[in-house]
Amino acid sequence: MKKWEEKLRQITPYVPGEQPDFPDMIKINTNENPYPPAPGVEKLLKEMDTKKLTLYPNPGAKLLVDELSKQYNIAPERIFVGVGSDDVLGMIFMTCFSSDKPILFPDITYSFYDVWADLFRVPYKRMPLDENFCIKKEDYLGENGGIVLANPNAPTSIAVGLDFIEDIVKNNQDSIVVVDEAYIDFGGESAFPLLEKYENLLVVQTFSKSRSMAGMRIGYAFGSERVISAIYAVRNSYNSYTMNYPSIVCGAEALKDVAYFKECTAKVIATRERMKKELAELGFSFPDSKTNFLFATHESVPAVELFEMLREKRIFVRYFKTPRIDNYLRITIGTDAQMDRVVEVLKEYLEKR
Amino acid sequence: MKKWEEKLRQITPYVPGEQPDFPDMIKINTNENPYPPAPGVEKLLKEMDTKKLTLYPNPGAKLLVDELSKQYNIAPERIFVGVGSDDVLGMIFMTCFSSDKPILFPDITYSFYDVWADLFRVPYKRMPLDENFCIKKEDYLGENGGIVLANPNAPTSIAVGLDFIEDIVKNNQDSIVVVDEAYIDFGGESAFPLLEKYENLLVVQTFSKSRSMAGMRIGYAFGSERVISAIYAVRNSYNSYTMNYPSIVCGAEALKDVAYFKECTAKVIATRERMKKELAELGFSFPDSKTNFLFATHESVPAVELFEMLREKRIFVRYFKTPRIDNYLRITIGTDAQMDRVVEVLKEYLEKR
Numbered sequence: 159m160k161k162w163e164e165k166l167r168q169i170t171p172y173v174p175g176e177q178p179d180f181p182d183m184i185k186i187n188t189n190e191n192p193y194p195p196a197p198g199v200e201k202l203l204k205e206m207d208t209k210k211l212t213l214y215p216n217p218g219a220k221l222l223v224d225e226l227s228k229q230y231n232i233a234p235e236r237i238f239v240g241v242g243s244d245d246v247l248g249m250i251f252m253t254c255f256s257s258d259k260p261i262l263f264p265d266i267t268y269s270f271y272d273v274w275a276d277l278f279r280v281p282y283k284r285m286p287l288d289e290n291f292c293i294k295k296e297d298y299l300g301e302n303g304g305i306v307l308a309n310p311n312a313p314t315s316i317a318v319g320l321d322f323i324e325d326i327v328k329n330n331q332d333s334i335v336v337v338d339e340a341y342i343d344f345g346g347e348s349a350f351p352l353l354e355k356y357e358n359l360l361v362v363q364t365f366s367k368s369r370s371m372a373g374m375r376i377g378y379a380f381g382s383e384r385v386i387s388a389i390y391a392v393r394n395s396y397n398s399y400t401m402n403y404p405s406i407v408c409g410a411e412a413l414k415d416v417a418y419f420k421e422c423t424a425k426v427i428a429t430r431e432r433m434k435k436e437l438a439e440l441g442f443s444f445p446d447s448k449t450n451f452l453f454a455t456h457e458s459v460p461a462v463e464l465f466e467m468l469r470e471k472r473i474f475v476r477y478f479k480t481p482r483i484d485n486y487l488r489i490t491i492g493t494d495a496q497m498d499r500v501v502e503v504l505k506e507y508l509e510k511r
Numbered sequence: 512m513k514k515w516e517e518k519l520r521q522i523t524p525y526v527p528g529e530q531p532d533f534p535d536m537i538k539i540n541t542n543e544n545p546y547p548p549a550p551g552v553e554k555l556l557k558e559m560d561t562k563k564l565t566l567y568p569n570p571g572a573k574l575l576v577d578e579l580s581k582q583y584n585i586a587p588e589r590i591f592v593g594v595g596s597d598d599v600l601g602m603i604f605m606t607c608f609s610s611d612k613p614i615l616f617p618d619i620t621y622s623f624y625d626v627w628a629d630l631f632r633v634p635y636k637r638m639p640l641d642e643n644f645c646i647k648k649e650d651y652l653g654e655n656g657g658i659v660l661a662n663p664n665a666p667t668s669i670a671v672g673l674d675f676i677e678d679i680v681k682n683n684q685d686s687i688v689v690v691d692e693a694y695i696d697f698g699g700e701s702a703f704p705l706l707e708k709y710e711n712l713l714v715v716q717t718f719s720k721s722r723s724m725a726g727m728r729i730g731y732a733f734g735s736e737r738v739i740s741a742i743y744a745v746r747n748s749y750n751s752y753t754m755n756y757p758s759i760v761c762g763a764e765a766l767k768d769v770a771y772f773k774e775c776t777a778k779v780i781a782t783r784e785r786m787k788k789e790l791a792e793l794g795f796s797f798p799d800s801k802t803n804f805l806f807a808t809h810e811s812v813p814a815v816e817l818f819e820m821l822r823e824k825r826i827f828v829r830y831f832k833t834p835r836i837d838n839y840l841r842i843t844i845g846t847d848a849q850m851d852r853v854v855e856v857l858k859e860y861l862e863k864r
Contacts, residue, residue, distance in 0.1 A: 161685035162711040163737065165610040165656060171744035174570040174751035191565050200561040203757075208553040211726040211761075212544050214719070217527040241594060244750040257518040277748045303518060332514035358515040366567070373564040373756035384516065391524035395630045397597040398527035403726035404556075404757040408564075 172273050178474050184499060186490035187474040189312075189341075189451050191370035193422045193493075196415035199371075199408045210403055217394070219401040225410040226378055230350070235383045238390060239409075241400050243340055243364035243377030247306075248274055250360060250379065253392045254334040255280040259303035261333075264293055266483055268308050268338060280304075291316055291445060291453075298326045305330055308338040310346045313478065313488045315447035317346040324349075327356045334385065336360045341449035343368035343423050344430070350380065357382035367450055368423050369412050376401070376409045426450050430491045436501050440508055451490045453483075459511065461485045464504070471503050525626050531827050537852060539843035540827040542665075542694075542804050544723035546775045546846075549768035552724075552761045563756055570747070572754040578763040579731055583703070588736045591743060592762075594753050596693055596717035596730030600659075601627055603713060603732065606745045607687040608633040610656035614686075617646055619836060621661050621691060633657075644669055644798060644806075651679045658683055661691040663699045666831065666841045668800035670699040677702075680709045687738065689713045694802035696721035696776050697783070703733065710735035720803055721776050722765050729754070729762045779803050783844045789854050793861055804843045806836075812864065814838045817857070824856050 175188055194200075219239045227234040240246035251274040255261050258281065263271045265284040275282040285297035291314040298305055305326065310317035327335045327349070337349045339361055349361050360381040366372035379386070393400065401409075412419075430447060437444070437454055444454040455461060465477040465487060476488040491497065528541055547553075572592045580587040593599035604627040608614050611634065616624045618637040628635040638650035644667040651658055658679065663670040680688045680702070690702045692714055702714050713734040719725035732742070746753065754762075765772075783800060790797070790807055797807040808814060818830040818840060829841040844850065 160710070162687055165607060165685075165687060166738070166741045167606045167609045167745055169741075169744045169748055171740075172748040172751070174747055177567055177569060179569075185566070188567055190567065193565070194562045195564050199564070200559075203559050203561065204557050206553075206556050208556065209547045211548050211552070212546070212723045213538070214530060214541055214543065214725045215728070216530060216532075241750060241753055241755070244752070248749045253520045254518060256520045273748050277745070334515055334518060357513070370565045372567045372752075375568070375752060375755040385519070387524075388519045388522075391522045392520055392630070394527055395522055395525040395626045396601050397594060398525070399597070399725075399728060400594055402594070402728040402755065402758055405755055 169277070175476070176474070180472055183472040183474060184492060184496045185474050186492050186496065186500070187476045188372075189367055189449070189490045190372050191367060191422065191426065191450065192496065193370055193425065195370045195408070196412045196418045198411040198415055202408055202411045203404070206404070206407070214399050215401060215403045215406055217398045219406045222376070222401065222406045222409045225413045229413050229416070230380070232353070232380055233383070236353070236380055236386055238379040238381070238386050238393070239401060240377050240393070242366060242375040243338065243362050244270060245375075245400065246362055246377040246379050247336070247338065249389050249393050250336055250362070251275065251280060252278050253389045254336070254360070254385065255304045257303035259301060261304040261306060262298055262302045263306040264311065266291060266311075266314060268312050271306050287314070293318060295322060295325060299329050302330070302333055304333045305335045306338065307336070308340065309349070310341045310448045312341065312449065313451070313453050313476070313483065313486070314445055315449045315451060315453045316445045317448035320347045320349065320351070324352055327352055327359050331356070331358055334358050334360060336362060338362045340364050340367055344427055344450045345448035353380055353382070357384060360385060365409060365412065369419065370422065371409070371412060374405050374408055376405050426491050429494055429497055433491065433497055440501070440504055451488050453486050453488055455486045459508065461487050464507075467507055468500075468503065473500055473503060522630070528829070529827070533825055536825040536827060537845060537849045538827050539845050539849065539853070540829045541725075542720055542802070542843045543725050544720060544775065544779065544803065545844075545849065546723055546778065548723045548761070549765045549771045551764040551768055555761055555764050556757070559757070559760070567752050568754060568756045568759055570751045572759045575729070575754065575759045575762045578766045582766050582769070583733070585706070585733055586736070589706070589733055589739055591732040591734070591739050591746070592754055593730050593746070595719060595728040596691070596715050597623060598728075598753065599715055599730040599732050600689070600691065602742050602746050603689055603715070604628065604633060605631050606742045607689070607713070607738065608657045612654060612656035614657040614659060615651055615655045616659040617664065619644060619664075619667060621665050624659050640667070646671060648675060648678060652682050655683070655686055657686045658688045659691065660689070661693065662702070663694045663801045665694065665802065666804070666806050666829070666836065666839070667798055668802045668804060668806045669798045670801035673700045673702065673704070677705055680705055680712050684709070684711055687711050687713060689715060691715045693717050693720055697780055697803050698801035706733055706735070710737060713738060718762060718765065722772065723775065724762070724765060727758050727761055729758050779844050782847055782850055786844065786850055793854070793857055804841050806839055806841055808839045812861065814840050817860075820860055821853075821856065826853055826856060
């Protein structure tokens, strides 16, 4: 190793999930929304004055933050925005977990939490879910450096209620408690109302799932003014202008179309409920999903076999080669037509086998 | 202080520069380009298929990286892209300066270097420029944890030649040497040719100045495959999808229009050279700028007085209340019409005073 190489940060590369790109594929592997963004976004892009691109964007993404403030009825000073909820969560890890005590999160959850903890040298402890993939509340009541819970959890798709979250927040008023609500709009109960009572709570959401804008990279967090300003202090010391002009204006525009948002999430939920029945009939079981995906295991056929069979048919689902969940598939809810095709392919395969 | 507050990272908030927004203003305070992005960008936004926004963007921003590869004739594996050159430099600080020895940069330079060093707990030493604001080469020949040089330097506007940079890179083959070339397209000599010889060199550039796209947030670095892959390992452990879909496709499109790029930079350079004469006649002096700004001091009137006078006329220039440079104004080169107005206002004020 050369001397300059010794000065490089040694890190095990995190490999991002597969993003296949075939014209005829059914891509239900990364929980994207099958419906396009609100129609206003297209109109806005068509009419965009590119002269605006010559200028630095507003560092606080004011237009976007003001619209979030209006839609959610919360002060702009209590909103942080970032380049997807990954950026938001990464900044939260960098800002809020400066303690020697370990932060706590489940053993099966969003796979980035331990990656951020390693990157920012935050000690952590993974608390095992129970045998039904449920979070054990008592695990989160001891001393800690912070708590991160995805609700609904991923990839399990299981949601806990508001009382459950409140118990954890109430019993951890010496730490920051982060509730990562990437999938909340598909039927979960948001911790948002608790923000009025607890200064140490952060609620993180994203435009990537329910708002059909994964490609625009917009995430946001709600919290107390004190915590949000601390996150901005770190963010501004890294990059003062993270949100580009298109993401600011298109994000604000998408938020305005409440009817379209409700229509799309209702469609996804309806398709999901139908899929629960259809997959159960094929011998699958799964937790009661409150997300835009099902976390399914088959009574007799190994998940990896189904994963590979589907892949050959250009149907991409997610398979985790991870202890405890390596016999499950994470299947994103697509359009009805896409789901019909998935059921057809599975049925045909299972009958023949 | 509450107990959860003690767990927050204590950081002095970095305050981003002023972004005034008046319809009739002349905004020449943040070195933006007065000309719009390449016409292809507008066309592309008009025709953008918003269905693409539902999907996560390509994590490696392949379209953009491939176009950079083509235009600069360098392998794609040797290119890193980020959300403006601030993101690129921030990731470089996080990745490349993991040593106990101090990194070195000038005392007067881009004001973010010490902010990143503080954020990522990298020890650093500021090496004083000489009395003419020139970098003293001998300061960079001792042991160190890395070197960061802006060339041309900001806010001084002074460029050094390729031999100067090569001497520093050649004598520092145990460290990563970063050359921050945000302003290189306005007349400086890029260190790009040295990349063939030195694996420890990183050359950083941006779309914010010469490509008129500060609002799109695109920066990039060229380096050896080994260093670039180390930066991506850290980046992917923070946020796998930093570049949104519009920035990837519009960035690639802008790169293709070489003629427009040359035309715009030539216009800025011509206006700058004219301004050198006009400002000299008004009693200003300044280093020989190779950037899109002039770093000017007046023979009798204090910079702060001129700054405030211009501000009242809605002409925004940059003033740094910093030792050694607090009698200078940094004036971005705008259109000819904007510059005529600036000269007119200055002339009128200086004559009356």
